Amino acid sequence: xxxxxxxxxxxxxxxxxxxxxxxxxxxxxxxxxxxxxxxxxxxxxxxxxxxxxxxxxxxxxxxxxxxxxxxxxxxxxxxxxxxxxxxxxxxxxxxxxxxxxxxxxxxxxxxxxxxxxxxxxxxxxxxxxxxxxxxxxxxxxxxxxxxxxxxxxxxxxxxxxxxxxxxxxxxxxxxxxxxxxxxxxxxxxxxxxxxxxxxxxxxxxxxxxxxxxxxxxxxxxxxxxxxxxxxxxxxxxxxxxxxxxxxxxxxxxxxxxxxxxxxxxxxxxxxxxxxxxxxxxxxxxxxxxxxxxxxxxxxxxxxxxxxxxxxxxxxxxxxxxxxxxxxxxxxxxxxxxxxxxxxxxxxxxxxxxxxxxxxxxxxxxxxxxxxxxxxxxxxxxxxxxxxxxxxxxxxxxxxxxxxxxxxxxxxxxxxxxxxxxxxxxxxxxx
Numbered sequence: 243x244x245x246x247x248x249x250x251x252x253x254x255x256x257x258x259x260x261x262x263x264x265x266x267x268x269x270x271x272x273x274x275x276x277x278x279x280x281x282x283x284x285x286x287x288x289x290x291x292x293x294x295x296x297x298x299x300x301x302x303x304x305x306x307x308x309x310x311x312x313x314x315x316x317x318x319x320x321x322x323x324x325x326x327x328x329x330x331x332x333x334x335x336x337x338x339x340x341x342x343x344x345x346x347x348x349x350x351x352x353x354x355x356x357x358x359x360x361x362x363x364x365x366x367x368x369x370x371x372x373x374x375x376x377x378x379x380x381x382x383x384x385x386x387x388x389x390x391x392x393x394x395x396x397x398x399x400x401x402x403x404x405x406x407x408x409x410x411x412x413x414x415x416x417x418x419x420x421x422x423x424x425x426x427x428x429x430x431x432x433x434x435x436x437x438x439x440x441x442x443x444x445x446x447x448x449x450x451x452x453x454x455x456x457x458x459x460x461x462x463x464x465x466x467x468x469x470x471x472x473x474x475x476x477x478x479x480x481x482x483x484x485x486x487x488x489x490x491x492x493x494x495x496x497x498x499x500x501x502x503x504x505x506x507x508x509x510x511x512x513x514x515x516x517x518x519x520x521x522x523x524x525x526x527x528x529x530x531x532x533x534x535x536x537x538x539x540x541x542x543x544x545x546x547x548x549x550x551x552x553x554x555x556x557x558x559x560x561x562x563x564x565x566x567x568x569x570x571x572x573x574x575x576x577x578x579x580x581x582x583x584x585x586x587x588x589x590x591x592x593x594x595x596x597x598x599x600x601x602x603x604x605x606x607x608x609x610x611x612x613x614x615x616x617x618x619x620x621x622x623x624x625x626x627x628x629x630x631x632x633x634x635x636x637x638x639x640x641x642x643x644x645x646x647x648x649x650x651x652x653x654x655x656x657x658x659x660x661x662x663x664x665x666x667x668x669x670x671x672x
Contacts, residue, residue, distance in 0.1 A: 271318050274557040277304045277358040278575050278610060281561035283382065291317035293328070294355065308332050308356030322347055323362055332356050338579045338614070352578035357611050359578045361557045361585075377422050378415045380562045381555030385547040389416070392544045397423035402494065404479075404539045405517040407546030409653055410594030413517040414477065416544060420515055421473035428472025428511075433465050436481035436649040436659055443486045448499045466499055470510045478649070479516040479539065480525060481659050484532070491535045514539070520658060530660075549589040549596065556584050556596070563597045564604065571604040579614040587619050595620070637665035 271286040275294075284302060286292060292301035297311025310330035317324045322345040327334040335354040336344045344353065352361040376390045396403050397420050405413045414432060421430040438446045448464040465474055482490065493499045494514060498507045516539045525531035549556070560581070564574045576584070580603070589595055603616040632640065632655060641662075644650040652662035 271323055272363050272554075273316070274361045274363075275302070275304065275358060276361075276557055276561050276575055276581075277306050278573055281558055283558075286316065286318045286323070288318050288320075291315060294358075294360070295328075304358050306356045306358045309358055313355045321345065325353060330355065335578065337582065352581050354578040357575050359557070359576055359581055361578070361581055363554055376416075376419045378419060379412075380559050381552060382558065383547075383552040383554045385552045386555060389544065389546060392542075393419055394423065396420060396542045396544060399542065400513055401541040402514045402516065402539050403542045403544060404522070405515065405544045405546065406521070407517075407519065408548050408592055409519050410592030411546040411548060412593055413546060414475065416546065417473070417475040417477075417515045417517065421475075421513070424473065424513060426472050426513060428470050429468060430473050430475065431465050431469040432475040432477065434477045434649070436478040443483070444489065447486070447490065448493070448501050461501075464499070464501060466493060466510050466512055467501075467508070469512045471512075473513045473515055476514065476516045478518060478659075480518040480520040480522055480531060481649070487532045487535050491532065491538065494535070494538045519653075549592040553585050557581060559593060559596060560584070560600060563593075563600050566597075567601055567604065571601070573610055574600075574604045574607065574612055575610055576600075576612045577614065580612050580617055583614050583617055583619065590620065632665055634665050634668040637662060637668075641666060 270288070273284045273286060275282045275284065282302075282304075284292070293312050293315050294300055294302045294304065294309070295312040295314075296304055296306055296309045300312055310328070310332070312328050313330040314328055314334050315326045317326075324343065324345050325334065325336075326343045327341070332355070333340045334342070334344070336346075336351075346353070346362045351363075352359060354360070376393050379386065379390060379393075393416060403417075403420060405416055407413055417432070418430060433446065444464075445462065446464060448466060465476075468474075493510075497511065498509055500507045522531055522536050522540070526533045526536050557576075560576045564571075564576075568574070584596070584599075591598075599617060599619060600612070602618060603612045606616040607613065637651070637655070640655060641648065641651045648663060648666070649659055652659040655662055
């Protein structure tokens with residue numbers, strides 16, 4: 243029978259071997275190190291071993307003053323990945339407990355040496371292009387590599403691109419990368435389709451002439467003209483009204499537009515990239531989105547994975563996200579115990595939520611190291627309530643909470659804007 247010893251409290255040393263998720267496996271191992279200065283990824287083959295430390299004799303050298311010259315030894319053995327403390331000054335910690343030896347499995351376990359965290363997982367054969375080839379894209383999972391491959395292929399074309407994915411997965415980032423990699427001479431113009439009312443949609447998208455309507459005191463170029471020879475990113479395209487969808491289809495088909503009040507059409511050369519968290523194909527089936535426009539917009543489709551589908555990228559994402567706020571919070575690193583909590587969480591808000599969690603944790607952490615107790619994660623019960631239908635009164639409360647912004651409140655409730663608007667109308671009728 244396998245014996246799993248009791249974890250020692252932090253500061254006490256266990257003389258026993260800690261075994262986590264033990265299972266015979268002879269595949270490749272991947273070690274992801276997050277040191278105060280940088281992140282590294284190391285592959286370890288079965289039967290091989292390495293030493294981590296800050297000295298010249300270490301196989302893997304880290305710039306961490308709290309790590310001993312030869313801190314620990316890691317060997318890929320038949321029953322798991324074995325880590326052994328080599329008599330270090332500051333110790334080897336697994337899940338907050340100091341141990342002399344531990345056996346780790348392939349389910350995202352980790353350990354801490356000094357201020358350097360190491361996450362261990364089984365390495366799958368990688369497919370697709372490295373994410374580093376795409377500006378702003380972080381990670382090395384198969385899912386994110388496939389995204390990188392799709393972006394590089396789409397960047398070579400002029401055809402419209404539809405980016406689909408949950409809120410917080412990085413649709414704007416991918417749209418910007420498409421523009422940068424395409425080499426188009428014009429500007430990148432982002433617009434949120436849910437941010438302007440139907441009465442202003444024509445002016446926002448196609449522009450207007452002086453005197454076209456009350457308040458039009460001058461000529462104004464719309465988003466399409468601003469993006470001429472460049473890229474127009476139309477976010478939340480599912481929220482466009484049927485009338486605007488018709489006018490957008492005409493521009494997408496022939497590249498010609500007519501500003502409000504103008505008598506002649508104008509030709510524009512625009513790469514249109516649209517995005518939606520909603521499944522547009524399903525909206526077409528229920529008559530909530532034009533099929534002809536959908537087929538035009540979705541000539542090329544890039545689907546972004548949710549963070550829960552690529553949890554192996556979380557260590558690298560933590561390093562990248564904390565680097566962005568290092569000027570404000572100072573250098574921060576995530577402990578192994580904290581990484582365990584981050585990997586275990588479901589991330590309904592995806593990478594955007596991860597960034598917020600790390601920022602708040604960085605504010606709470608008095609030192610460079612973010613520990614598990616500094617993390618405040620969302621409640622699964624609260625998420626289930628959000629996904630359920632709201633009463634009109636609850637919808638009104640959420641609407642007020644988000645500054646009377648229907649789009650923001652609808653995203654918080656994880657429903658289409660039209661559904662949320664219906665709840666508000668019921669509240670007025672009551």
